[in-house]
Amino acid sequence: MKFNNLFRFSVLFRFLLISSLLILLLLISSSVFGQDKPVVSDTLNYDSIITASKPLPPVDIQVKDEPGDAGGAINISWKPSPDEKNGKVKEYLILRSKSKSGPFKEAGNTTVGVTSYTDNKADIGVGFYYKVASLNFDKENGNYLWKSMGESEIYGPVKSTAQWFNVKRLNIFIGIIILCAAIIYFIFAAKSGKSFYIRKIAGIEEVENAVGRATEMGRAIYYIPGINDMDDVQTLASMTILGRVATFAAENDTRIDVPVSRSLVMVTAKEMVREAYSKVGRPDSFHEDQVRYITDDQFGYAAAIDGLFVREKPATIFMIGAFFAESLIIAETGNSIGAIQIAGTAMPAQLPFFVAACDYTLIGEELFAASAYLSREPKLLGSLKGQDFGKAVFLIAIIIGVILESFGIPFSKYFMAH
């Protein structure tokens, strides 16, 4: 039997029964009332609607195993039913069966306008048959008044399988391999003694002048390393830069103060400053209390620094590391006492405030570049060079790509398909 769907069979049966009744009624009424409009009761009405509003099924159906996945998914796609335009399609139903003869059960539905569905409940290795049906209906209070369905042919069988490589991600694979290879190459090149050029960074160039200014004025330098602990790369970078600043200060015999908010940072900072003093041959000029712990608490730390600034009026202030909301309070006070301020952070939300309130700001990556430049650590230098390689590739790709695209040749899809 062709109508293997019980539901459909009953609809057909009812349709036949009711439409014959309808014809009978029509005949009687026309013979009694002449050519007047037929009078049809509400309940009977729906079945004529069902026939009249039966939508054509969608066309051009394709059923495929979902590529590049772990199996268990089959993708069904179609072109919209010709009846979609005249509003006869409200939904598409995806019907599925393990055998060609059925029974077909609903595997899923989509709203109109959608042209694909992924059946995620397809067991691996089992062949499935699919039909896609356009559905038209009317609803009242969430209940169906009537439903009418146009079914497509049967497609299949299709088995879902697990793949060993996600082909859709080939471009990403090639990209990451090239980038990683470049980074590794440059790291090992740096380790084997190759030296790399790093461009001037404005904030770092100015360190000498800023320290000199403090010396001239006979006032102290303050170095604020942010409020994160040593596990933050920004704090690590800040410590490297502190070493440089402290060396200049020691050379000029200018006092440098480092108030910190973490005990571990205090230990490291003390080491950096002590080393700087002994490097220039003035180990005796270093005092333990130059690096001191204030408090772990964010606003408490800010308030304490505020007080220090107002009392001691430093000539130069460095704010380099991980900063949060306290950045504003510190930078404002530093500004109000007329100090030269050099800031640096990779915290995107604080950067605008630093730029607006400080004389020089190391922006994001510049902070890390500065620390690589100052520490000359091969792994940092190599990474920086590797990243630059990546940037160069992207820059060239943008130039070539924009030209090609402007002439109508697609290029961006090699990076990412949208």
Add this chain to the structure above:
Amino acid sequence: MGFWGQFGIWLAALLTIGIISFLYKDNFLYKACEAIFVGISAGYWFVVYYWDNLYKKFYLQVTNHDITTLERIIPWIGFVLGVMMLSRLSEKIGWLSRWPLAFIVGATAGLYMMIYFVSNAMAQVASTIIPVFVGDWATIIANFFIVAGTFCGLIYFFFSKEHKGAFGLASRVGIWFLMITFGASFGYTVMSRMSLMIGRIDFLFGAWLGLIK
């Protein structure tokens, strides 16, 4: 609203004013509110992590009899790693905590490496590669600025070449774009902070004092 509801609102109002009082000066009320904040937030996250992570992801898994034995054993590895984390409290066996730490660092590194490379590098480069001279004047100008701004901005963050000549000019244009970006962030940050304060004022005037509807 019962007694606890009313009491809650008065308590919340007192704490709100306590924090705001810092604007006048650092005082005992602010310090007390801050201490409560530290204690409450530590306790809050402690409880939440217990129920959401430890209970759901471990206890419920290992006591679930609907899954295979292997699936029941797997979560124990996580548990053991977690306990090793506590070894940090002791000086002697503190090195054991490096194992779970290594796990966490490795997992985030592996995941983020791909996620960021795909979404923030490849996808963003792809969407910068657009035909520039298409559409009306406004679109052409906008597209041109987006391409040029991204290009010059990247050049500013290019460290292994001296910023001289055309390269230096591009990098200068790049920093201009970055500055406009920071200006936009500045404006939005102000908007955000003000909204929060508006929310608190709404609470004080509305829920607490009942001055506004």
Add this chain to the structure above:
Amino acid sequence: MKREIPVAITFIVGTAYLIAYFIPHKPFNYFENWFNDWFAVIAAFAIWLGVLNLIKISTIKIFQKKPDWPYSVLIIISFVIIVFFGFYEGYKGLYAHPSYSFRDPGTSFDWLYVNVYTPLSATMFALLAFFVASASYRAFRARNFEATLLLLAAFFVMLGRVPVGDILTSWLPHQYQLSQWANWIMNVPNTAGQRAIMIGIALGLVSTSLRIILGLERSYLGND
């Protein structure tokens, strides 16, 4: 041993994630799920560390009668109260019919959250509104071309995103009003700048992650 095994763990876990991105076939697709669960459990233990540390510091402060020690008492009391109610409600909810969660509206834990935690944290962040104003008046200066650009962009965005901007420029045709300028700034130069920053950060992240996975970067393991 103290260093080799952690480095090996990092390598294996990191590589597993990388492989899982490209190879959907089992067993790689399972690894991700297992690792994610372990991650959650380890994070739960990690918070014990922070909590124990907080209690240790506070107790020392109290017993040594350091300045401000009464505030440490407050820290411990508030911690104990919320933890007590969290567990009390949690276990009560587990055996109740119908069962409920410790943080459902109406529980005492939720009461503490709504009436203590929320006002405190919201007001803490709201304080910044005042500090921004003060810094605007006293510190944000158009000291050079870059800072001028920044402040101008901020003006356009701040005024253009609220009705004030259009009121101020109501004498201009609609497409030249401040709100339109704000749109343009957000969608064109801001997009370009953010994108440059994004690409830069992504490359930095790849190189850091690579160093970590390959064991070249071991600073997270600490010294010794």
Add this chain to the structure above:
Amino acid sequence: MKRNEVITVGLLVFLVFILKFIIPKPVQLSYTVSMITIILLGLVFVYILIRTLQGRLIGRRVVFLLVGISLSLPFFMKLTLNIPVSPEVRSVYDALQKLPPGSKVLASFDYDPPSAPELQPMAVAFMKYAFDHGLKVIIMGLWPQGPQQADQAIQSAFKAEPSLKKKIKYGRDYVNLGFQAGNEFVILRMGESFKAMFPSDLNNTPYDSIPLLNNVSNFSNLDFCMNFSAGKPGTAEWVQIAVDRFKLPVAAGNTAVQAPMVYPYLNSHQLVGLLGGMSGGAAFEKLTKKPGKATTYILSQSFAHTVIVIFIIIGNIAYFSRKKENK
């Protein structure tokens, strides 16, 4: 404590007493009074400008007080303003309009009460819209307090439009799956199976016995995703995983701090649209013709922005005039 401070505290307590128990409520200033207040505030700023030009900066506490006043007063004013609508807000609205009734929409609530002033108005407006247009909403949260915020948003929507309450049924029209720990890993696993991440909903009803979720096994069965986010995990994670890996259309509502960083995703069409901060919420309320909290707040917000801009201008005028003198 000094004597002055004791007096100040006493006065404050007295003020609270009067405001709470004596003054008739609600307080509302008429249009004329509002305008006079605004003009007075303007005069204060003129005075500040003159003082600053003379080199006498006003104190920090005065600035704080002024900001406090200009944030509070608008609450009592009744001025209607024409809220500007940005294209990214409009595209959220357009995308929602394109969804036919019955579409399944995932709403992820990734924020907590402290950021609620910015995000809650959007969430309420979204819920009103979705229920009004017959969208089926599946709620979840990557932040523990998110699902609770969603619940509050639904209650506010019902309160504002009682007709919705009769129409909307839990389990058929919306479902709240609750919170799941694991940040971006949750999204990652939802790409494979929702059920694995959310075995039951907030009320412990098993996943399979919720009618709305019958044909929902992962992202491929959804039509749209709306994400309300206050940080990490949030919009960036949804874009990176749900959009880039699983091709789900996502729109977002963000706190203003986050919003500028999300714009590149808009231009690259990784994100359908964006509601940014309070102004985004107000614009969305305007488009959906359902004014709510954001529309009320926008007046205070306007005052606040204006005050900041005026402060920057005054500060800079003083800075440049002093620079000239020094030359």
